[in-house]
Amino acid sequence: MVKLSETAIEILKARYLRPGETPQELFERVARAVSEAELLYGPASQAARWEEEFLKVMENLEFLPNSPTLMNAGTPLGQLAACFVLPVEDSIEEIFASVSLMAKIQKTGGGTGFSFSRLRPKGDTVKSTNGKASGPVSFMKVFNCATDAIKQGGKRRGANMGVLSVNHPDVKEFITCKTDGKSFQNFNISVACTDDFFQKALKGGEIELINPRDGKVWSRVKADELLDLIAESAWKTGDPGILYIDEINRHNPTPALGRIEATNPCGEVPLLPYEECNLGSINLSKIVEKGRINWEKLERLVKVAVRFLDCVIDVNRYPHPEIEKMAKGNRKIGLGVMGWAELLIELEIPYDSEEAVELAERLMGFINRKAFEASAELAKQKGSFPNIDKSVYRGKTLRNATRTSIAPTGTISMIAGTTPSIEPLFAVGYVKRVLGGRRVPFIEPLLMKKVKELSLQQLKEILESGTLQRAEGIPEKIKRIFKTAHEIAPEWHLKIQAAFQKHTDNAVSKTVNLPKSATPEDIKEIFITGYKLKLKGVTVFREGSKEGVVEFKVDQE
Ligand code: ADP
Incomplete structure (x- = not known):
């Protein structure tokens, strides 16, 4: 039987339990629905065996899948993935088709990411009407409003990622679109920055801003000035973040299928248009026994988790045929961790220490390797992912184009009663x-x-x-x-992120916390360091720069 904290029970009651369902029944429902995938490949006895295994790891709070799986498995909605990237093409019809698909996904608790880089810039010509285009930022408003409307009736608040290429003519408007502290509340935004941009920002030089409609140079801007503007905006509100888009594409497992232009809302999964990914996380606090890591237990958990997440792809109900085609063609999954800070505390290792960085590498290296082995083993039983010959794994046997991702685990870490993801204590x-x-x-x-x-x-x-x-x-x-997070120097946040990123197929969702006194110059330095450390993305958060953050005040009464 599952043992949950009061907070966990409250969370489950608010959004996750079906009418009349107990938490135990929730985990049973999920285990049953997900293990049904096994029926496609083997006898009922095999499905029953995995149902039991899946239930055990969830009941013990050793592994939990992302929220949509907990909410929707075995229900008529049946949409189980947390992360999507949708295309936004340069026509009114296609833009609104994308809004419509976004609505459908958000209704089920999934998060959506978009690259707006293909939209022609503000002021460009519109042939059919002889009018002037309103540009990516104005269309983002439509997405933002639609999310506002859906969140009333949806499974959760709705989250978007908006990405714009650093070479887009409207990049300045995009960078500052959230600095009033009010606009685009349903969006995280990130600028897709190239190596060329960082090289020029470091050495001095201009980048070209190019109209995506005709490929012509629209104007030029000093890279350094643009980086200053990004840092200043991030200093004010936390947005935008940076995507190191070339680094992301160096790790794109299926370059023949296209270039990656965007990620899901929290940044941990770079995806092609119409791709989705389902996530799950191992609770690291459960692998510490008597002050040591139980590596065999961790290996067992990785195997069960990889199988679980792979099964999700087969039982998932997809919101669009193209999404189903991509999901089943690449079979991407994202296994991550939660409870890293708790594990460190148990082992009495400070978060900001070389020892923690070394352990992060060793631990994630182990998980990544075991996940790869588990995926290869699964491929022998169930077949490789269909696009394997169009991937960097051509000639190998592998079930999943990606295996690992470090998600924020905002809710599931609370259900599991541990610290979120790889973040320090707040x-x-x-x-x-x-x-x-x-x-x-x-x-x-x-x-x-x-x-x-x-x-x-x-x-x-x-x-x-x-x-x-x-x-x-x-x-x-x-x-x-x-x-706590604010007392740990930014360089240690980055070092820990880099240690995990080194052994993660997808990306790492991580916030670099800064004290109120941090300057835009500090943030610029962080963005440059992230580039040098080969991260895939960086988000900063300066204390007090956003509303709604807990303040630490004692009740005087
Ligand atoms: P959870 O702990 O609920 O499983 P995470 O905090 O790990 O979720 O977030 C994982 C991903 O789930 C995010 O990157 C995003 O794609 C999606 N997501 C998270 N919160 C929301 C939300 N409120 N609405 C829509 N999608 C979300």
């Missing part, structure tokens, strides 16, 4: 406002496990600041391993 204590305006103090249980008790004064200081740094009488060693 706070070790805070005052939570609950329904009715009551304020409830929260202290990180992992901290209580290590310190056993806190004095009233220590408690007050932790709740006030969210950190241990001002609390007297706490051993240095404990302070070191409980550093």
Whole structure:
């Protein structure tokens, strides 16, 4: 039987449980629906065996699939993937077809990413009407409004990624489209930056802004100035992020099928138009036993997880025939992790240390290798992905064009009761406002496990600041391993991200947290470092730069 925290039960009740369903029944429903895929390849006994395995890893909170799988498996909706990229072509009909498909996907809890780079720039000619084009940013508003309308009745709030090439004539308007702090609330935005752009930003030089409609140079701009503008906007609001688009395409497993231009909303899956990916994450806090990592257990979990995610492709209900064709042609899956910070705390390794970076490489290297082996093994039983001969794996036997991805695990980590993804702790204590305006103090249980008790004064200081740094009488060693996101220097956020990225097929969704005092120049440096570290994308978040973030204040009453 599954044992869940109160918070987890609340989350499941709000959106995930079907009428009258218990959490245990939810996991049973998911295990049954997903294992039905096995019936396509073997006897019922095989499906039954995997149903049991799938149920066990979910019940133990050792592995959880992404939210749409938990919500929709075994239900009439049946759409199980979290990530989609849809094409946006340069005609009114195609733009609105894309809006319509986006609506259909968001209704089921899936997130959508778009490249708007193919749309002709603002002021360009429209032949059929003799009018002037309104440009990508104005069409993004249509997508944003549609998401607003759908979120009322949908499974969750709806999330989009909007990408524009750094060489698009409207790039400046795009970079600043969220700086008023109000517009495009349903979008994360990213600028697709090329190697050429970074080379020129570093050495000095201009890039060409090109009209995608005719391929002609529209104007030129200094690369350095553009990077400054990106950094300044990101300093103000966190948007845009950067996609290192050439690095992404160096790792595109199916270049013959097209160039990757966009990612899903949180950036962990670069995809071709009409591609989707279903995700799942292993709970790393469950592989620590008596202060050590149980590698055999981890290997077992990877195998079950890869099989699970591959089965999802077969039982999924696709929102569009083209999406089904791409999903079944490439069979991309994204296995990731959650609970990295918890694992480090258990092992008493500071997040900002070389030891953590080395372990990240070793651990993700292991997961990536075992996932590859599991996918190759599956291919022997069920066949390679149909596009394999058009892929970089030509001549090999492999079931999935990609195997790994590091997702944010925003909700599933709360269900599993661990720290999200590969992020450090956000706070070790805070005052939570609950329904009715009551304020409830929260202290990180992992901290209580290590310190056993806190004095009233220590408690007050932790709740006030969210950190241990001002609390007297706490051993240095404990302070070191409980550093929170804002106390960890940006370079360590990046180093950990790079260590995971090195062994992840898709991308890593990670936020580089910055103190309020950080400058646009600091952010520019981070974007350049991300390029040098061969990341696929970077997002920054400066404290206080966005509304709705928890503030650490003690109730004085
Ligand atoms: P979860 O923990 O709910 O499974 P994650 O936080 O790991 O989800 O996010 C994984 C992906 O799911 C995101 O990159 C995005 O594509 C999609 N997603 C997340 N939140 C939403 C949302 N509110 N609406 C639509 N899609 C979402």
